[in-house]
Amino acid sequence: MTDHSPNDRLRLLDGFRRRLELDNGMGVEYLSLGKEEAKRLGEWIESARPPAAPPKTARPRPSAKPVPVPGGRRSASPAPAPAMRRPAPAEKWTGFSLVPFVEPVDRPDRRAELAELEKQAHGCEDCRLCEKRTNVAWGEGDLAAKVMFVGEAPGRDEDEQGRPFVGKSGRLLTDIIEKGMRIERRSVYIANVVKCRPPGNREPREDEIAACRKYLDRQIAVVGPKVLVAVGGVAGCALLGLPQKSSGLRGNWREYAGIPLRVIYHPSYLLRQRAYENDRTEADRVTWEDVKEVMRRAGRDG
Numbered sequence: 001m002t003d004h005s006p007n008d009r010l011r012l013l014d015g016f017r018r019r020l021e022l023d024n025g026m027g028v029e030y031l032s033l034g035k036e037e038a039k040r041l042g043e044w045i046e047s048a049r050p051p052a053a054p055p056k057t058a059r060p061r062p063s064a065k066p067v068p069v070p071g072g073r074r075s076a077s078p079a080p081a082p083a084m085r086r087p088a089p090a091e092k093w094t095g096f097s098l099v100p101f102v103e104p105v106d107r108p109d110r111r112a113e114l115a116e117l118e119k120q121a122h123g124c125e126d127c128r129l130c131e132k133r134t135n136v137a138w139g140e141g142d143l144a145a146k147v148m149f150v151g152e153a154p155g156r157d158e159d160e161q162g163r164p165f166v167g168k169s170g171r172l173l174t175d176i177i178e179k180g181m182r183i184e185r186r187s188v189y190i191a192n193v194v195k196c197r198p199p200g201n202r203e204p205r206e207d208e209i210a211a212c213r214k215y216l217d218r219q220i221a222v223v224g225p226k227v228l229v230a231v232g233g234v235a236g237c238a239l240l241g242l243p244q245k246s247s248g249l250r251g252n253w254r255e256y257a258g259i260p261l262r263v264i265y266h267p268s269y270l271l272r273q274r275a276y277e278n279d280r281t282e283a284d285r286v287t288w289e290d291v292k293e294v295m296r297r298a299g300r301d302g
């Protein structure tokens, strides 16, 4: 077993508490626990907590004042200063730690509904994108995710592998999730507005988006995230029902069917900006602000 420092253990335990949501009672439903079992689990987590450090007592400050002596005379020299002790070195922060991933409790109803829809999508011929696709990039992740990302459409890598966001943009999105938000990629749910690759990576057309809409709407309804993140303007417009190319979507909270929605820059845009400037850019900075907002809204301050 790995040796964890007390601080690591605290972080792990707090992560578990958050994931299990024992505090607000949702975990009870999530884990299908009875009240007594939930209480016992909470107590077990508490019992694993390292003992609290004893409260610090104020150390007497060396006084320069002469010490009064009985009889009203003053001693010639001040009291000897207590021996100085070096403060203990602060515990070193050794990189970011991912919030521990708890295997999702199998929810057969959700799994079954999405599996059925996915099967339909693999044979779907509702728009012309089916003609050139190699694979349908359906979507993946935790079906009980708090945060769900929705991108535009699969690119070449996604078409080859049948998975969303696995190419260059996908690697940056994964970094945003894992290094920025400090949660594992498999703890969120990731899908695209359209599930088949538009030829030459062009933007999906409105009729293609409309044809694929039934899948996306059900994916969102089944996952029921606390926060939705539209990755790029195309996804933002599609989710908000706005004409494509509507601008000014990022930087504010919006709503999709009562779920808070944040539109962020697409990673391919971030990569293009970095290539022009040979460095991180203003677009990276504002994306980080958006991501922090998402974490706050999803219940973590990062």
Ligand code: URA
Binding pocket: 137, 151, 152, 153, 154, 155, 158, 163, 164, 165, 166, 167, 169, 170, 192, 231, 232
């Ligand atoms: N861009 C997207 O919008 N989705 C992907 O899956 C990959 C790249």
